[in-house]
Amino acid sequence: MKFNPFKLERFFAQYEFTAPYLLCTSDCESFTIKELLSFEENSQTRFENLSLGYTDTRGNPALRQAISSLYTTSNTDNILACTGAEEGIFIFMNALLTSRDHIIIQSPCYQSLYEIAKSIGCSITQWPMNPNNKWELDLEFLENSITPRTKAIIINFPNNPTGYLISRNSINRIIEIARKHGIYIFSDEVYRFLEYDEKDRLPALCDIYEKAVSLGVMSKAFGLPGLRIGWVVTSHKTLIEEMASIKDYTTICNSAPGEFLAALALRHKETILNRNLGILASNLSYLRMFFTKYNDFFEWVPPIAGPIIFPRLKFTTDAHVFCQDLVEKKGVLLAPGSMFSYNKDHVRFGFGRKNMPQVLEHLEEYLDSYIKCKELE
Numbered sequence: 332m333k334f335n336p337f338k339l340e341r342f343f344a345q346y347e348f349t350a351p352y353l354l355c356t357s358d359c360e361s362f363t364i365k366e367l368l369s370f371e372e373n374s375q376t377r378f379e380n381l382s383l384g385y386t387d388t389r390g391n392p393a394l395r396q397a398i399s400s401l402y403t404t405s406n407t408d409n410i411l412a413c414t415g416a417e418e419g420i421f422i423f424m425n426a427l428l429t430s431r432d433h434i435i436i437q438s439p440c441y442q443s444l445y446e447i448a449k450s451i452g453c454s455i456t457q458w459p460m461n462p463n464n465k466w467e468l469d470l471e472f473l474e475n476s477i478t479p480r481t482k483a484i485i486i487n488f489p490n491n492p493t494g495y496l497i498s499r500n501s502i503n504r505i506i507e508i509a510r511k512h513g514i515y516i517f518s519d520e521v522y523r524f525l526e527y528d529e530k531d532r533l534p535a536l537c538d539i540y541e542k543a544v545s546l547g548v549m550s551k552a553f554g555l556p557g558l559r560i561g562w563v564v565t566s567h568k569t570l571i572e573e574m575a576s577i578k579d580y581t582t583i584c585n586s587a588p589g590e591f592l593a594a595l596a597l598r599h600k601e602t603i604l605n606r607n608l609g610i611l612a613s614n615l616s617y618l619r620m621f622f623t624k625y626n627d628f629f630e631w632v633p634p635i636a637g638p639i640i641f642p643r644l645k646f647t648t649d650a651h652v653f654c655q656d657l658v659e660k661k662g663v664l665l666a667p668g669s670m671f672s673y674n675k676d677h678v679r680f681g682f683g684r685k686n687m688p689q690v691l692e693h694l695e696e697y698l699d700s701y702i703k704c705k706e707l708e
């Protein structure tokens with residue numbers, strides 16, 4: 332099995348811990364262990380006495396119990412805990428797909444969602460979101476792309492990098508199409524629970540489609556990527572068994588401290604999500620002012636969920652050169668669209684961190700000096 336380099340992760344490896352002002356991260360503001368432990372009485376003593384032996388390969392029962400509270404139909408047998416969402420993607424693809432299969436994947440997207448399938452030898456159809464129509468997807472395109480070899484449709488809402496959240500009606504239609512052809516759906520839901528209005532939240536696909544796998548994680552909505560705890564959920568019994576047996580070759584089981592803290596955090600999910608939604612709402616109000624002021628530089632689609640947007644640059648056609656110059660001159664990191672193998676004139680903004688307004692000021696300084704230079708030319 333050979334993998335192409337993971338462009339975005341290689342980019343982060345270069346800059347994430349050296350650039351002082353991150354404006355493209357996809358997670359929400361994090362918590363310290365101390366803050367998490369303060370949510371429950373006696374948790375510090377319980378944490379200190381935690382055994383560091385192997386954990387249950389399916390995930391600690393207390394963790395799976397806490398995860399099951401995020402779903403309407405799931406019981407703990409339908410849940411397989413894994414190391415980050417990344418492992419969930421890897422074990423799903425390796426459990427289900429062979430080189431004879433075809434998959435359809437929403438595009439642009441997080442690279443591993445197609446790269447793992449590619450490394451298995453699958454043929455891949457990219458299902459494009461329309462930048463000229465608020466990133467909407469064409470459902471006819473989906474239906475027309477299905478072949479007798481199509482094994483799975485891969486979706487991600489709210490989407491990374493565009494921020495797009497599909498409607499409930501369209502999700503129902505996708506399920507109808509998949510059911511008609513007996514196709515699996517892998518639904519990456521790592522940004523779920525970050526809908527600004529709860530009524531826009533889609534049901535988890537594993538709750539409404541028997542051949543769906545839902546992917547969740549502590550990293551994004553809950554702001555706890557350092558725990559490295561994710562999960563896959565499906566009512567499809569054979570598939571979950573097959574994913575569990577692939578996991579025997581990747582991590583066997585999760586980190587015990589990570590599982591303990593993830594279960595604790597999920598028992599207090601409302602507190603965590605309310606704080607993170609508050610940060611997003613406040614940062615969005617700054618972004619609205621920013622994009623109004625710099626209307627000549629960016630065209631954006633105001634999101635209804637999630638911590639990410641993918642504006643188009645109006646002042647240059649090379650986002651990579653812009654991002655490079657910005658980080659060198661002002662220490663502000665934006666992610667160019669090329670990290671998502673997408674058009675050269677888009678950049679990903681992430682606005683889940685508390686310091687976003689200060690970081691935005693540094694970007695403004697850069698843009699103001701760009702304007703001055705242009706005036707002098």
Ligand SMILES: Cc1ncc(COP(=O)(O)O)c(C=O)c1O
Pocket residue numbers: 357414415416417418441487491519521548549550556561
């Ligand atoms: C859509 C999507 N899926 C999966 C992942 C992987 O998440 P994790 O870092 O928790 O493994 C990411 C991370 O950015 C993502 O954006």
